[in-house]
Amino acid sequence: MGDRVLCTVDGGVADVRLNRPAKLNALDSEMFAALAETGEALRAERGLRAVVLSGEGRSFCAGLDTSAFGAMAQGREWRPAGREPADPGAPSRGQRAVLAFRDLPVPVIAAVRGHALGGGLQLALGADIRIAAPGAVFAVLEVRWGLVPDMVGTQLLPRLVGPDVAAELIFTGRRVDAAEAHRIGLVTRIADDPLAAAHELAAEIAARSPDAVRAAKELLAITDYAAGLAAERAAFARLAGSPNQREAAAASLARRAPRFADPEEQP
Known part of the structure; x- marks a missing residue:
């Protein structure tokens, strides 16, 4: 998984961190691959009880790296590197980066500070619980780039906020602050230190059967x-x-x- 994603396990709790802070943990080919590999490795982790997912630095994840949009603007197709599944019904590499955590048999808690935009928001949606810092910002930005969410976002977002609110957010790409995100059900709760709060909750869960x-x-x-x-x-x-x-x-x-x-x- 290289250095794009850091993962340690202590007391049954995995600490998983996106590790591209200078780019606000933007998603590039290496990040997509590392996320999927990390999730798959955790599935085989003996004694795993819970996972805390966060981003190094001041943001959770600012979404797809802008170099990808530059390629698209020039008419070049961009996809995460690596072979897409031959079966058209199988998840794409981007979807697998989210589903690798969504499908873990243990609870996943996302600790969000700074940005959770586009693919970053969809990654947070793959968690069972989201704890956000007061200054966190959320948005489904794909429409601004002429795209639709393609990392499970169209399936997960309506289940949290309802189909009408999800439609508004997807159709407009508008930004939502932490207070509104909490009010509409996009985040579970707000904490001054979301990472500490996430680990405290993970430890509580790890103590249960x-x-x-x-x-x-x-x-x-x-x-x-x-x-x-x-x-x-x-x-x-x-x-x-x-x-x-x-x-x-x-x-x-x-x-x-x-x-x-x-x-x-x-x-």
Whole structure:
């Protein structure tokens, strides 16, 4: 993954940081590849409980590198480097950079300061929870470049803010400050130090039963109502009486810290 994305894991919590601060963590070919590779590597990380996603420097991610738009203005096609999938129904490289985190089995928390624009906003949408600094700015900028969001944004944004608000933001490309982003449901909450707040929340999640947390994330991703009800029943039946569920109950009754096993370690 090179140096475009930094990743460390401590206490079951992965700290993932976009690492191009001089360019406000703008997305280039190397960044797209590094994001996808990092997400895929974390999927295989033993004992992973939560992920905190942020950007080095003063911005989360300012979107696609302007050199790409320069190429487009000259009539040259620009795509993230590397082979696109042969199957037209498979995710593109840009989509995979978001889905690599969206599809992780553990919660992902985005800590946003500065800019979350265009592809940067779509990357934040791939997180389960977004914590923003008071001065953060959000925008779906693609329309200003004659484009549409193509990193899962058209699918994820309406689920957060509703179809009409999503349409307004996508059609106009207008910028939204942190206060409005919180009001419309684009961010979960505002914190003076979003990175510290994200790690505090991640540590709290990491202390819960990993089986229950992973099952909850699966359930929250289901959009079909009937399928969701059936999945709820199945998940509850699967968890009830399991080793980690018994440990959670025993620890709560004894008012002690639980000692959970990683899902892979359970018989």
